[in-house]
Amino acid sequence: MARAGSAGASEPGKPRTVDGGPPRAHSYENSQRSRQAAATRERILAAATELVHELPNWDWRSLTVRAVARRAGVNESTVYRHFATERNLRDAILRQLEAEAGVELTSLNLGTIGQTIAQTYTYLGRFPIGSRPITDPTFAALDERRRAALRDAVSQAATDWTSDEREMATAALDTYWSLPTFERMVTTWNLDPAAATSTATWVISLIETAIRTGQRPPQPAGRDQTPDIGPHDATS
Template identity: 50%
Template sequence: MAAEGPTREEPPSSAEGDRPVESRRAYESPLRRQQAAMTRERIVATAVEMVRAFPTWDWDGLTIRELARRAEVNESTIYRYFGNERRLRDTVMHRLLEEAGVDLDELRLENFADVVGRMFDYLSAFPTPTPTHEDPTFVGIDERRRGALVAAVSTAAATTWSPGESELAAAMLDMFWHVPTHERLMGTWNLDRERAVRAARWAITLIETAIRDGNGPGDPDPATDGD
């Protein structure tokens, strides 16, 4: 029997086979792109939901494994869209800023107060962090400190301030007495002690001057608000 020669592959007999492969791929690609975009959006939306449930900005729980489970996709799918966990978190942070209406490229000193206001409105939807210290000693000294600040503001104010207005001014001063402020100035901004103290003194002096000039935050007394 003579050896069979190499066989030639016959073209598909179906009507679809009459179209070039490139044509079929071009025809199908919009649908594939739409499906890919929907999958990517589901992953990002699920990640944002996870972050919103965290009591702090500690994102240790935002792992690719846990995200894949909640978004009902394979871990490889997340890696395909984002490459690694860092890029995933960057994407989530960008989405959070978008939802808060914050555009860092458009940040100006004159609109910074509005930006902070939008951030506070947005963050108010997140779980309230549990106080760091629940020990009666720390709770007690914190209450005394806040009371002393409110009394100091009320005493120094050029005019009679409402309790609400004094409390707001005292709350701003309290930020410089708070450990996280110290950590951010010296850790994040890499300020040494002298520069950190100089910056804090400058800001406190501005607030003190406003208090003595009667230029308060304008918060009405809750007891008389709306009268």
Template identity: 45%
Template sequence: MKKNNPRGKTARIAGAQRRQYNSPLRREQAVQTRERIVGAGAEIAHQLASWDWRELTFKAVGERAGVSERTVHRYFATEKLLRDAIVQRLVQESGISLDALALDNFADVASSVYGYLLSFAATPAPITDPTQAAIDQHRCDALLAAVSKATPGWSAAQRTTAAALLDMLWNPPSCERLATVWRLDAEQAKQALRWSVSLIQAAIAQDQRPG
């Protein structure tokens, strides 16, 4: 006569529960939930008023995805992991790959990047200080006047484009990026600036118009 084995019965029940929990349906549901979370994060990123992602929190993503904040934590242990996944989704969404970047296709890639960035709501913070705004306007006016003087046959749009490109070269954020991201010292940065300006000057002298 076979004796009952409660421990063995418990083990069989636990095994059955694990198999049920790890079923293909459960795994598919987990994949769908993760995709919904990442997709919600990408939607929020598109709608942020600035490039500051402090509003891209577990709570905000969970609310957009229709899941609890705890559920988001279950899939992403830290906000960095969550944001990394969102960035990867945005890169896939853009269809832009930097793996095959070369100088001869840089213009096309840069144009595509710019076009994709325009799909975001984020915009640069306007200059609100009256003194700084006046200085910035004076700088733009002086630069446009200099370009206009050198390009008598160009249209207003072409002159504005050339002046805008030159303005990028002496803009404080551009200078900061040369120092912080590319780690150019002051002399290297000045040489880079002169070289870039000389290329635009040469294009203007040869009547190579933008567009």
């Protein structure tokens, strides 16, 4: 039996742990602080994604730490406590958006590219999309003539298609007959101009074959499938 005052003896009214020490209240406090920190981080990310949903054309120039802090109702220092830099914050936002869209790039394969693009475009459709007009009148006029020529060519070849189907095919052709597409192939993918040209004409030939063989683009659910009378369908 332990003598009074000896080590290990408990004092009346003093709670002790199994090893005879005082209760570890700090463990509970640390756990509570961790939960609060996680909740604050989620609050910041939620505020940031709300802001992104309001930005037109994915223009993130106004997506700053200050703007996110103001939306979340916290100090900028609180944001920096969870995200060391603005780049860290933006990376976390993008991962959050990818999760919302259901896009998982690490598991992408040839068979899932179409589905992944569909999920991405469906998700992007929830964001505000504004037009980016060509400001130079000369280039604006050229773009109008080019798109009109594409519409005319598709209408002549797909007389029994609906106007939506013709417009979808024309938009696909337009995508590969554009300066941004050419520049991206050359600057981002490091294709030389000849290879970029071959790539574009290869894809365009696949679209052309689909049009000539009646392989219509799939229509979104609920769209009218009745063919329209185009400018080349009407009799004179």
